[in-house]
Amino acid sequence: MCHYPKEYIAQCPFSQLLLTWRLGPGKRRIHIGTLELAPEGDISFSYNCEGLEQAKEYGFSHYTGLPLEEPIDGARALELFLRRVINTKRNDAARLLSFWGITEEMFSNKLYLLGATSGRMHSDEFEFLPVLRQMDKPYNFITDIAGIKYYDLEHSEVKDGSPLKYELERQSSYDKYAVKVMDEQGHTLGYIKQGINRIFYQVDPNLSVIKRSSSYSTSKVYIQITVPAKGSHEVLLPQSK
Structure with missing residues (x-):
């Protein structure tokens, strides 16, 4: 478990991010883990055992940097996940993020950016899918x-x-x-x-x-x-x- 600024969590229109993985484009996504957000600022990550068993049948082992056999450090997990967020200092960041309805005033909230863009990258098949909530x-x-x-x-x-x-x-x-x-x-x-x-x-x-x-x-x-x-x-x- 780790702590994240409460004011940033309050800005997020989601209570959880489901970490999903698929074998490749067009394949079904499998829920392999959950990032939990608490209003008080606590954030934790845990693997989903049922999903892991399904994913292992297709060759999945673990998220890079978070091996299954070691205790999960919440701060380490969050740091790894936030690496997936676009560098907001890029010259084209405002243009790219505007597609997702993200304005520059939200650029400092990396957790919000992770959920709003689902943390997708061209280099792998992970995606963070938000459990939306009313605001x-x-x-x-x-x-x-x-x-x-x-x-x-x-x-x-x-x-x-x-x-x-x-x-x-x-x-x-x-x-x-x-x-x-x-x-x-x-x-x-x-x-x-x-x-x-x-x-x-x-x-x-x-x-x-x-x-x-x-x-x-x-x-x-x-x-x-x-x-x-x-x-x-x-x-x-x-x-x-």
Whole structure:
């Protein structure tokens, strides 16, 4: 366990970051560990034993610098994880981070940057997926849709700014918080990523496309999740929207 400034934790719209890993692009992400944030400023990291066993079947061993056979030093874990955050002194930092809705006033809060960008790097297949929470004011969170290559993107006319629908799949055998994403015509596009999807079982967010991109080998749809403020729509009754 280690300590982080309480004022920085209060700025984070998430209570946990789920450390996930996958064998490669297009493969299912496996939850292998959890970074816990306490309002008082305490932060701890622990491996998820069930996820580790699944990941080991695909050759995973441990996060670099955090071997399984040694006690986890919370300060060491956080220091390693925050290395994934972009250097905000780069000349292009403001431009790159603006895509994720991050303003320069948040640059000093590296933990916030880790969650807002999911800590993704081109050099590995780790991703930190936030368990979102309601804040005093509504906010937007940006992510991409998971599993998109398996569904109907080629038949969909979604474009930047298109509103989206979603449906809760409470009986999913893969994730008890599964949330399916669809365009307005009902074409399934994919799913909300694990961790991020839990907020949909607590409140009623709005979804829209902010960027659709395609290349020779991959297609992505980045979406904006608008989470209402505390006290708004706290009980979610319908199964779909």
